[in-house]
Amino acid sequence: MLLIERRNGYAVVTLNRPEALNALSEPLVARLAETLETLEADPQVRGLIVTGTGRAFCAGMDIKELQDPNGPLSRPGGLWADGTLNPILRLRGFAKPTIAAVNGAAVTGGFELALACDLIVASSAARFADTHARVGIIPGGGLSQHLSRVIGIHRAKELHLTGNFLSAEQADRWGLVNRVVAPEELLPVSEALMRDMLGIEQAMLVSYKRLIDGGYALGFGDALAEEARTAKAEANRTQADDIAQREDALLDRGRTQAN
Known part of the structure; x- marks a missing residue:
């Protein structure tokens, strides 16, 4: 249900429940x-890409479990009341750079999972929707607060309060x-x-990401x-010599890209 591939310096984590639209x-x-705990602690893994198998990135929480009278919603306090670590919040706090490679529908919890990453690259087949209000659940992964800070409060409210899909x-x-x-x-x-x-x-890389994320939550x-x-x-x-060497490398990279 989860595929982990270690590449040269980073890992690709693939949600692999295509028959259930990669529901959580x-x-x-x-x-x-x-897996997030393990990869963050691995010095050979300096970054993370999250994607999905099949036609969905992630359809959110598993609807069959939500309908189960003995399932997670039956607990006092809801989904995370038993102390289960919320992977969406864990992904948002991941110290190393993260990319959501959104291959298909990212719905509710799946939308939160994508938004928890530092960058979002979307396939032309990707779609986004927040159906929390329609199913009667308040978000637990930060969607109600994070989305408006990214796209503006009026656009965010349109998605939150209609449940409509965004291409x-x-x-x-x-x-x-x-x-x-x-897609390819x-x-x-x-x-x-x-x-x-x-x-x-x-x-x-880690310090700069931490500074950006920390400042984002401040006035x-x-x-x-x-920042100061x-x-x-x-x-x-x-060291001054380190800065000079990096500037030289940056100039070389710029010339290569220009060509």
Whole structure:
């Protein structure tokens, strides 16, 4: 139900329940959370790509389990009341860069899973929808707060309060995804972006991501102060010769890309 492939410096994690549209069953939730813990601790894995098998990225929580009178919704406090680690929140807190390669429908919890990643690359077959309100569940993975900060509150309310689907093209126009590509280009483009990010020194990559995410949750003035504190700390550990070498490498890369 979960495929893990380690590549050169990063891992590709594939939700593999195509017969259930990669819905998040309790076993898959536990396996995904455990896998994220393992991969974050692995020094050979410097980044992560999440995708799905078949025609869906992820259809959200498993509807059969939600309908089970003895299932997770029957617990006082809901889905995560037994202490199960929420893999969506775990993915959002993943220290290393993450990319959602959205191959198909990303619905409700699947929408949250994609939004928890740093970048979203969408196949032209991808679609996004928040059906929490329609099924009568309040989100537990941050969707009600995160989405409006990405696409604006009015557009977010349209999705939250209608449950309507958003096409990949419209998601691109609204700034929800980084780019839309042909289905056969989804993983190659995602992997190329990952390799670009992994060209940055690892400690800097992790530190910069943490700064961006931390500042995103603050007011503008506090975020600027946090940047100043981080810049000072990084300056104390960075050598001038290292900066010069990286600038030379960057210029070489720019010339290569221009050609």
